[in-house]
Amino acid sequence: MRQRYGLVLRSMLTVGELRRGFWLSSLRRCWLLYFLTLLIFSAGCGWGARDARQLDARDALRLEEFISPVVMDDGRDRRSVFHRAALRNTLPLGAMYLAGLTVIGMPVVAGILLLRGYALGFTGSFLLYRKGLYGLGVLLAAILPQHIVLLVVFVVGAVAAFSFSLLLLQRWFNSEVAVLPWFLRYTGLMAVLAAAAVGVGLVEAYVVPGMARMIVSLVK
Numbered sequence: 001m002r003q004r005y006g007l008v009l010r011s012m013l014t015v016g017e018l019r020r021g022f023w024l025s026s027l028r029r030c031w032l033l034y035f036l037t038l039l040i041f042s043a044g045c046g047w048g049a050r051d052a053r054q055l056d057a058r059d060a061l062r063l064e065e066f067i068s069p070v071v072m073d074d075g076r077d078r079r080s081v082f083h084r085a086a087l088r089n090t091l092p093l094g095a096m097y098l099a100g101l102t103v104i105g106m107p108v109v110a111g112i113l114l115l116r117g118y119a120l121g122f123t124g125s126f127l128l129y130r131k132g133l134y135g136l137g138v139l140l141a142a143i144l145p146q147h148i149v150l151l152v153v154f155v156v157g158a159v160a161a162f163s164f165s166l167l168l169l170q171r172w173f174n175s176e177v178a179v180l181p182w183f184l185r186y187t188g189l190m191a192v193l194a195a196a197a198v199g200v201g202l203v204e205a206y207v208v209p210g211m212a213r214m215i216v217s218l219v220k
């Protein structure tokens with residue numbers, strides 16, 4: 001029994017070491033792509049924050065009407081909310097995957113990152129500058145929980161798409177470069193990221209509304 005337990009423990013440690021080694025190796029090999037990805041996303045956030053500050057009163061009211069159902073439980077169908085959230089999270093990831101399968105797909109990936117950053121920067125800036133403490137509560141409860149995970153998902157997905165697109169470009173000049181093993185890894189990684197994006201949809205549908213009501217009630 002002790003030998004079996006020791007074998008299982010050693011296996012768990014090995015898996016953990018492999019996981020840490022994978023991320024460290026990925027950062028060492030693709031640190032420039034990670035930096036570029038975060039830079040593009042940050043530029044989108046800054047762009048969105050600037051536009052939110054310039055929003056007129058009519059558009060601000062419309063946006064407030066859009067955000068309020070997230071905060072207040074108005075009897076929305078949780079299943080339909082989940083379906084919309086899962087679709088909204090996985091479609092850009094699918095577009096990234098397809099763009100990574102082409103040599104010229106990198107601008108598409110960069111555009112998706114920019115737009116995702118814009119949406120987050122616009123919404124967050126609107127809540128903070130227009131709603132003050134109340135907006136901060138909504139931001140912490142209804143926006144940030146799922147977007148922290150989505151940020152990791154889209155950054156890793158973008159780096160993978162950039163990397164595979166560059167591999168295809170290398171293959172264009174050197175036909176001896178092996179593509180199939182990396183294609184399988186790329187597809188597997190994107191499938192895992194898509195599953196994570198669907199999980200974020202579950203959080204948005206079933207967890208976020210309750211958290212939002214609880215936190216907002218404290219800051220009102």
